[in-house]
Amino acid sequence: MRHAFAVRVGPASFRIGSAWRAPVEALADLYRDYPPATVPDFTVRLEPTRPWRRWLRPSVAIAGDFTLPEAAPLPLAQALLAAEMGMNLQMALGWRRHLLLHAAAVERDGRALLISGESGAGKSTLASLLATRGWRFMGDEFALLDPASGTLAPFPRPASLKNASIALAGEGRWGPLLEGTPKGDIRHRVPDRAAIDAMDRGATPALILFPRFGEAAAARAVAPSEAFARLTQASTNYQMLGEAGFVALTRLVRDVPAVAIDYPDTATAIALIEERWA
Amino acid sequence: MRYRAPPATALATVRLDEFTAVYHRPSGATHLLVEPAPEILAALVEPLTLDELADRLAATYELAGDAGALVARVDELVAAGLVAPA
Amino acid sequence: MSDDAPPDDPGSTSRRALMLGAVGASAIVSIRPALAQTAGSVLTCSIPVPDPGRAGSWIAADGRTVPAGTKGAFPAGATFRGEDVRRALNGGQLPGTTYDRSRAYVNYIRRLQRGQGGFTCFASLQMPRG
Numbered sequence: 058m059r060h061a062f063a064v065r066v067g068p069a070s071f072r073i074g075s076a077w078r079a080p081v082e083a084l085a086d087l088y089r090d091y092p093p094a095t096v097p098d099f100t101v102r103l104e105p106t107r108p109w110r111r112w113l114r115p116s117v118a119i120a121g122d123f124t125l126p127e128a129a130p131l132p133l134a135q136a137l138l139a140a141e142m143g144m145n146l147q148m149a150l151g152w153r154r155h156l157l158l159h160a161a162a163v164e165r166d167g168r169a170l171l172i173s174g175e176s177g178a179g180k181s182t183l184a185s186l187l188a189t190r191g192w193r194f195m196g197d198e199f200a201l202l203d204p205a206s207g208t209l210a211p212f213p214r215p216a217s218l219k220n221a222s223i224a225l226a227g228e229g230r231w232g233p234l235l236e237g238t239p240k241g242d243i244r245h246r247v248p249d250r251a252a253i254d255a256m257d258r259g260a261t262p263a264l265i266l267f268p269r270f271g272e273a274a275a276a277r278a279v280a281p282s283e284a285f286a287r288l289t290q291a292s293t294n295y296q297m298l299g300e301a302g303f304v305a306l307t308r309l310v311r312d313v314p315a316v317a318i319d320y321p322d323t324a325t326a327i328a329l330i331e332e333r334w335a
Numbered sequence: 336m337r338y339r340a341p342p343a344t345a346l347a348t349v350r351l352d353e354f355t356a357v358y359h360r361p362s363g364a365t366h367l368l369v370e371p372a373p374e375i376l377a378a379l380v381e382p383l384t385l386d387e388l389a390d391r392l393a394a395t396y397e398l399a400g401d402a403g404a405l406v407a408r409v410d411e412l413v414a415a416g417l418v419a420p421a
Numbered sequence: 422m423s424d425d426a427p428p429d430d431p432g433s434t435s436r437r438a439l440m441l442g443a444v445g446a447s448a449i450v451s452i453r454p455a456l457a458q459t460a461g462s463v464l465t466c467s468i469p470v471p472d473p474g475r476a477g478s479w480i481a482a483d484g485r486t487v488p489a490g491t492k493g494a495f496p497a498g499a500t501f502r503g504e505d506v507r508r509a510l511n512g513g514q515l516p517g518t519t520y521d522r523s524r525a526y527v528n529y530i531r532r533l534q535r536g537q538g539g540f541t542c543f544a545s546l547q548m549p550r551g
Binding site: 280281282285286289295296299300303304307310311 | 347353354360365367
């Protein structure tokens with residue numbers, strides 16, 4: 058590949074190769090505060106779908122150590138999104154050192170809040186907003202649960218915010234606006250320097266949150282069995298880890314309380330969260 | 336027809352709340368069990384027919400529900416791979 | 422979990438009740454592999470109708486693939502984006518189709534099995550509600 062970029066995020070290192078220069082330049086800028094990778098865990102390749110698509114209506118196919126054959130290619134203007142999806146795919150299919158939960162995480166006083174939910178529930182937005190209120194941003198896509206110790210390892214990649222959330226998440230450094238992607242308009246918010254520098258410092262999970270956006274404010278406790286079932290569905294590698302995954306997840310739901318909240322706006326969500334954070 | 340549960344070494348069991356999480360080592364499958372499934376698994380530590388199972392359970396518990404329900408519960412456990420014909 | 426009530430005391434209420442449940446109910450929730458659900462956030466995907474292995478087949482109203490030219494069935498050979506399929510699964514219509522054709526295609530998609538083209542994408546669209 059003509060152009061390459063390497064970066065470490067938490068415990069995982071990536072090498073991203075690209076047939077075009079622009080995506081690599083955009084990545085180098087977005088990740089300029091991050092440590093470089095030495096020996097990468099994963100390779101991601103941004104390739105033209107056909108040789109002539111390198112120039113004609115350039116179209117980026119996501120390739121790498123791990124692929125899913127049904128991935129739809131993206132226009133070159135959205136290559137940053139393609140790179141992010143490529144990295145997500147490598148983690149989702151290839152990372153075995155932690156139990157991966159599709160969740161955001163923020164830390165306060167050594168204790169972590171885990172925010173689990175489907176796309177649109179508000180994980181990225183809430184995590185980014187909490188990061189502007191004194192919490193340390195640990196990630197918005199994957200929470201990494203160490204099966205041996207039960208602690209969470211940070212994966213503080215720039216948060217991917219969509220549509221209306223872009224306006225909400227406040228100050229900070231941002232990547233370029235990517236318009237009209239399959240997930241809507243997207244902008245990456247770079248975590249503050251302190252959060253990036255703390256990428257090797259774990260935290261003990263203290264509360265699991267299942268938020269749901271667009272409903273009148275409400276909160277209820279979630280029983281451990283329900284949290285367990287929901288988190289198995291929010292994990293990309295629960296099955297692959299076998300008994301270690303079972304032990305890690307049962308321990309998490311027994312040790313850590315879980316709450317589901319409905320919220321009409323982020324201010325309400327933040328209030329509900331801080332109320333329950335003892 | 337007798338039924339039996341897997342040997343103790345085949346299962347990892349964690350009580351969560353009214354649900355018990357069970358990891359079945361031979362298959363790598365995880366199940367959440369609610370009453371009376373864990374109690375039936377415990378009773379089937381030795382192979383039993385359905386009638387023997389009903390008697391065994393009735394010796395310890397006040398059974399609420401009919402024979403049809405017990406059959407359904409055992410069938411479910413067989414379908415999940417947790418109970419096998421002996 | 423166990424009680425010590427003597428079995429020869431039929432009137433005793435000191436044994437715990439064991440609810441056997443109803444015949445139609447269930448006491449087991451088996452955890453299904455979840456990669457498909459989380460892959461949806463990881464990827465944009467598309468679903469071919471029909472899958473490449475069945476190219477040339479038509480789609481019957483109930484979603485089965487049938488030989489081309491079958492009466493009442495719809496010609497097929499399109500690929501739909503995950504977003505459009507998700508909308509159609511929730512009551513919308515697939516782009517570029519009539520109401521009946523869209524329903525047939527959606528029925529085809531609902532019948533997809535693991536191993537068929539488009540299954541991972543389809544499964545990833547059915548994320549559980551928050």
